[in-house]
Amino acid sequence: MYDEKYPSILLQNAVEAIGSLPGVGRRSALKLALYLLRQPEENVRHFTSSIDRLRSDVKYCSVCRMISDGDVCGICSDEKRDRKTICVVESVRDVMNIEKTRQYTGVYHVLGGIISPIDGTGPSDLTIDELAGRVSALVSEYPPEEVEVIFALSGEVEGETTAFYIYRKIAPFGIKVSTLARGLGYGADIDYADELTLGRSIMNRQIFKP
């Protein structure tokens, strides 16, 4: 009796690859693989090559480490943005979420993660030295009290640990350090906050008191 789960190893490989994506179950993966199989070959090539190109060709802004098509991202190269105010975030998605609120006119610094001993992420895996370098350059150009770093990190312990670690690095420069107003609940993830709440918590940011 024929007893294989998949009629083709090619189908099995594709389903397993698609099913490895977060939030995509085996059943959806099969549906998607069979959907792709029904599409014209050039559409499938376009689909896969757009993913390959994203992974291989994407650049990161040399200033803030945001995803960028050029050496400096659209935000850092925008002269209307306040370069003296740096919002520190964990990820690219956080920048996109904050930009959507249209409340914030400063610039960003993407850490590329958060300090998490459980996940094996330490300070040296993040762009903390680059952030300190930016602050150092700013205080050589402007009075320290005009320079501000805003922590827009998760309210969970990793976010607070990361903020505290960075605070100790940059506090000696005498700059203003603030953190998101917790209009959003403690422990809430930035990605799930509604735009109004997120926007207000940037506007009502509070002095960081460790």
Place this chain on the structure above:
Amino acid sequence: MYDEKYPSILLQNAVEAIGSLPGVGRRSALKLALYLLRQPEENVRHFTSSIDRLRSDVKYCSVCRMISDGDVCGICSDEKRDRKTICVVESVRDVMNIEKTRQYTGVYHVLGGIISPIDGTGPSDLTIDELAGRVSALVSEYPPEEVEVIFALSGEVEGETTAFYIYRKIAPFGIKVSTLARGLGYGADIDYADELTLGRSIMNRQIFKP
């Protein structure tokens, strides 16, 4: 003010490609694109190439049109399967679903779609002539009453139209033609059955065999 929705055209292209998949919203597409961006490049290549290979290298069984790695699929080449009983289905997924039940020991015929004037799918787009050819070959080898075609098609109007069209093509061979039993699901509650199903399952009631 920086005002683009995406920080990178590469990210935008990938999100739009992923978001074109059925059931994947823009938000999930962004999440998946950023997830892929964080993976090692060889993992992403493996992901995309398994999809490319599925689309470009997959074969279809020369007998039943099921997805196959070789010229003849695992079911058609299994000598324990009853070649005289052909279950006609719309798609590859139907074969996989019926196989999962482990109840069926015959073979299949994958139409590759269903007659649907609205979608522009006519009989000539389906593998109906191939099915008629298989039936013709079987009746030249076996008594027609030993040959059976089972329609395992959707109960909606397209499925019934398709079954009727095929029936007219194969009835002249004098073979047995059957269709899936329809009625309330096993363990289904009368309270949740739709009226058509409930009405028909009263009309087509079966002898009670305790």
